[in-house]
Amino acid sequence: MSDPVEKTDSAFRDQQERYRESVFLPKTSFPMRGNLPKREPETLKRWAEMGLDGAIREAGQQAERIFTLHDGPPYANGHIHIGHALNKVMKDVINRAQRMNGAEVRYMPGWDCHGLPIEWKVEEEYRKKGKDKDVVPVLKFRAECREYAARWVDAQREDFKRLGIQAEWDHRYVTMDFSSEAQIVEEIGKFLLNGRLYRGLRPIMWSPVEKTALAEAEVEYHDIKSTTLQVAFPIAHDPTPEGLLRDVSAVIWTTTPWTIPVNRALAAGPEITYQVIEVTGVNDDSVVPVGSKLLIAQERLELFASDVGLTEWTVLHTLPGSALEGAVFAHPLHERGYDHDVPLFLGDFVTTEAGTGLVHMAPAHGQDDFQLCREHGVEVTELVQDNGTYVPWMPELAGVHVFKATAPVCALLEEERDKAAAQGRAVGLMGQRVIEHSYPHSWRSKKPVIYRATPQWFIAMESADGDGLRAKALDALENVSFVPASARRRLTTMVAQRPDWCISRQRSWGVPIAVFVEKRTGTVLRDPAVMERVVTTFQERGADAWYDTDPAVFLGEGRDPADYEQVFDIVDVWFESGCSHRFVLQQEGMNYPADLYLEGSDQHRGWFQSSLLESVGTQGWAPYKAVVTNGFVLDGQGRKMSKSFGNVILPEDVTKKLGADVLRLWVLNSDTNEDLRISHDILKQQGELYRRVRNTLRWLLGALDGFSEEEVLPYAELPPLEHYILHRLTELHQRVMEAVKTHQWNGVYPLLHGFCNNDLSAFYFDIRKDSIYCDGAASITRRAARTVLDILHRALATWLAPALVFTAEESWQARFGEGESVHLQRLFTPDQAWHNPELGARWEALRQIRRRVTTALEGARRDGAIRSSLEARVQLPLSEDEKRQTDGIDWAELCIASQLYTVDGSADAPVTVEPAEGEKCARCWRVLPDVGENKDHSHLCRRCVSVVEG
Known part of the structure; x- marks a missing residue:
């Protein structure tokens, strides 16, 4: 070794410069900063110019298999929200991965365009201008709704494109297309002709504000404060031989005071133990007459006494609920025009969890009430109008809105109580207080709803032969796979418990239930020829034809239109979207049933269920082979997003600030099976994770500068370290392919990020930098490393492509040129010989x-x-x-x-x-x-x- 040479920092830097050109420093056009908000729109433009969608479609036609994910249609009434983004990104990842795994993917995006939300928005514009919607010709109103929906379809399509969603955007479906409307009415006709469609009186969710029936899926629950009442009904007929109910008043508890005037019966539990007590002492605040006799469930007696101020009482009789059968009571407002009998029936649904163990029955306003009263022949009367007010002939309450009825109803009950108290009898209002509880609201108007019995159109879930729609639907679900697996129970339970499907709505914007009813008999016309003429007309002119065509054209010769009622109720929008499998999946290049439906967890009571029932009812099978469910998006603190909280994060804001790929990475790094959280801090963290992945790609590209096939070494000549990295690739590939097969992508991209950060950047790259930078071009170690870097880039670019659609493309084109696209590549498949668990x-x-x-x-x-x-x-x-x-x-x-x-x-x-x-x-x-x-x-x-x- 020569004598030491003095090496000052300056001299050393000079020597570094002398040899800099001999070092293979990384070179790449792929920048460190993503600048995604600017670069992503440029990529979208370039894709359009190069005709990428067409190239993808053409390449797919050579595939050996087809994969079909049927798009659940979002509602066309505003820019997309973060839940839309989550759902569409999940679909896009699955579609792209399936395509890159060799399948032809036909993804036709769709929109739900009929129904109350759009009608409500158009009406809002009318109200602002002081116009009355009811005086506007129906076809003019429907045209305005159509124009409104079309405008938002276009807007949402651009929103989804900006997220990098690949779809047949020029071949979308919407429920308001004439062809769709014709198919929907044809499906209604199938239920009509197979006997499952009927008109009947049933209590259904009703919105007094929107004046229409609602489906369970159109209802959300909010806490409200309600006045609860304890009301005494005096005995009119005592069925007991011993006279155990003589002079007794049955006390009920209700959270809906407005239903007292429409009461028709009482219900008791047959297995519940009841007691007749005589009141012997009350506190100063109590209004219960001393000496009165009351019937209460034994288990509820102490709590009742506390509520109404009883201090002393004597138990006169104890008897089972079954002994009460046959008792008849009088309405507490009997003297004020409510002079009908109030019979007591036994009902298994009565419990002692709350109240008094006795339930008052308003058959027009409750499911159990309706069923029990109908079983015993009690007439179901319609006493509440579509706007929520009592009918004009309602004694002393005519025109009062049910949500404003508490005070006047209580006043009447108090007057009757005070009159009866002088005689030592308990009648009317015994007690009241305010509670906070969950109550159903329309998710559109955000206003409370009621149960209201009106004539509606239903699809029967049961049949006399036991082979009804419910049983068939549950059988069909046996052949469906669910992600997560727990979702199976949720859907099957809902189908098992649901009542008959109410499909009618009392609105204007939608597909009419295009049937006729014979006025004389009330019989529904079930004629295939009539239905065929309706369908043909709708195909040519759309559903508007039902409003401006002479009914004789549909009825045909031999029938007088004057003898028939033409039904103008429109069909539930859930029925419409549930029919979409018919006008999408039966097109060429689609699998039917679909390989996959993917929507939010709320769709177990919505689209998953309506699609199932519609398909089973008309085809006999489920429209899907698999169902994937994603959770709801909450804010960083786990709260629902709300403008009032100021915690709403819009996809548009994220793409403008951070880029779509960061938003997509948030989706893939989240547990989508559960409710997800998002906030600016969470997105900032995702941006950091994105940066690490991007830096991995950048280093790969820089280290591969000038790479040629001549450098490649065969696997057998690679060092052990390279063998290990290739083995790790096989492990990752197994997880990617498992996700492709099961549609369960949770955890895949965190694994890929961990591989980039821990296995590559902090380990393999760190070790091999010296050889890559400083070895000679012919060095075996350098060639081995570059051989593996080539493989790593191809693997990561294709595996990242379904999620980071813009970044993977930028990385691919930085290496192979702008005329190439990673989205036309197959997912990288490692050689199985690389898999070596022992190594x-x-x-x-x-x-x-x-x-x-x-x-x-x-x-x-x-x-x-x-x-x-x-x-x-x-x-x-x-x-x-x-x-x-x-x-x-x-x-x-x-x-x-x-x-x-x-x-x-x-x-x-x-x-x-x-x-x-x-x-x-x-x-x-x-x-x-x-x-x-x-x-x-x-x-x-x-x-x-x-x-x-x-």
Whole structure:
């Protein structure tokens, strides 16, 4: 070795510059900063110019199999929200992965365009202008609704495109297309002709504000404050031979005071024990007459007494609920025109969980009430109008709105109570208080709803032969797979418990239930020829034809239109979207049933269910083979997004600030099976994760600068480290392919991020930088590394492409040119010969030992003993077992130290770090004894001399 040469920092920098050109420094056009808000729109434009969608479609026609994800139609009434973005990104990832796995994917986006939300918006515009919607010709009103929906279909399509969603945007479906409307009415006709469609009187959810029936899926629950009443009904007929109910009043409890005037019966539980008590003492606030006799469930007596102020009482009789059968009571407002009998019936639904153990029955306003009263022949009367007010002939309450009826109803009950109290009898209002509880509201108007019995059109869930729609639907679900698996129970339970499907709505914007009813008999006309004429007309002119066509055209010869009622109720929008499998999946290139339906968890009571019932009812099978459910999006604190909270995050804001790929990464890094959280801080964290993945791609591209196929080495000639990295690729590939197969992508992209960050950036790249930068071009180690880097880039670019659609494309084109697209590639498939679990286990053990060294190096750097690991000389204690496992390993290379020696020791023995011996190479920065051996290159180590001279 030559005499030491003085190396000042300045001189050393000069030598670095001298040899800079001989170092293979990374070069790439792929920038460190993504600048996604600017670059992504440019990519979208370039895709359009290169006709990428057409190229994808053409390539798909050569595929051996078809994959069909049927798009559940979002509602066309505003810009997309974060829930839309979540759902569409999940679909896009699945579609792209299936396509890149060799399937032809026909993804036809759709929109739900009929129904109350759009009608409500158009009416709002009328109200602002002081116009009355009811005086506007129906066809003019429907045209305005159509124009409104079309405008938002276009707006939402652009919103989804900006997120990088790939779809047949020019071949979308909407429920208001003439062809769709014709298919919907044809499906209604099938239920008509197979006997499942009927008109009947049933209590259904009713919105007094919107004046229409609502489906359960159109209802949301909010806490409200309600006045609860305890009301006494005096006995009119005592069925007990012993006269146990003589002079007794049955006390009920209700949270809906407005239903008292429409009461028709009482209900008791047959297995519940009841007591007749005589009131002997009350507190000063009580209004219960002393001496009155009351009937109460034994289990509820103490709480009732506390509520109404009873201090003393005597139990006169104890009797089972079954003994009450046959009792008849009088309405508490009997003297004010409500002079009908109030019979008591036994009902299994009566419990002692709340109230008094006695339930008052308003059959027009409750499911159990209706069923029990109908079973006993009680007439169901319609006493509440469509706007929520009592009918004009309602005694003393005519025209009062039910939501404003508490005060007047209580006043009447108090008057009757006071009159009866003078006689020692309990009649009318015994007590009241205010409680807070959950109550159904229309999710459109946000106003409370009621149960209201009106003539509606229903699809029967049961049949006399036991082979009804419910049973068939449950059978069909046996052949459907669910992600998550728990969703199966949710859907099957809802189908098992649901009542008959109410499909009619009392509005204007939608597909009419295009049927006729014979006025004389009330019989529904079930004629295939009539239905065929309706369908043909709708195909030519759309559903508007029902409003401006002479009914005789539909009825045909031999029928007088004057003898028939033409039904103008429109069909439930859930029925419409539930029919979409008919006008989408039966097109060429689609699988029917669809391979997959994917929507939010609320669609178990919505689209998943309506599609199932519609398909089973008319085709006999489920419209899907698999159902994937995603959760709701909440804010960072787990709260529902609300403008009032100021916690709403819009997709548009995210794409403008961070880019669509960051939003997409948030989706893929979340557990979509559960409710997800999003906030600006969470998105900032996703931006950091994105940056790490991007830097991995950038380093790969830079290190592959000038790469050619001539450099590639066969697998057998690669070093063990490269074999290990390729083995890790096979493990990741298995997880990717499992997601492709099961549609369960949770956890896949966190694994890929972890691989980029931990296996590559912090391990493999760190180790191989020296060889890639400083070895000669013909170096076996460098060629081996570049062989693997080529594979890594192809694998990561294609595996990331379904999620990071813009970034993966940018990475691909940075290497292969702008005329290429990663989205026309197949998912990278590793050679199965690379899969070596034994090798993987060995390297995991090596990495554990390496962590001991890196921890010691970091400690020495913090203490100032060294400035970097390349200045270190390391002594590594290894046990005999560790030596056997690590035989042949270049530990200095693996730990990025200039010198490393192993010594006998144990796993818990300390790793020693001290400054390395020798001088620092101006080219590779290693500190080695051989630096300066060559007088022409006195600042270089032996390896670097051979490169610059070679």
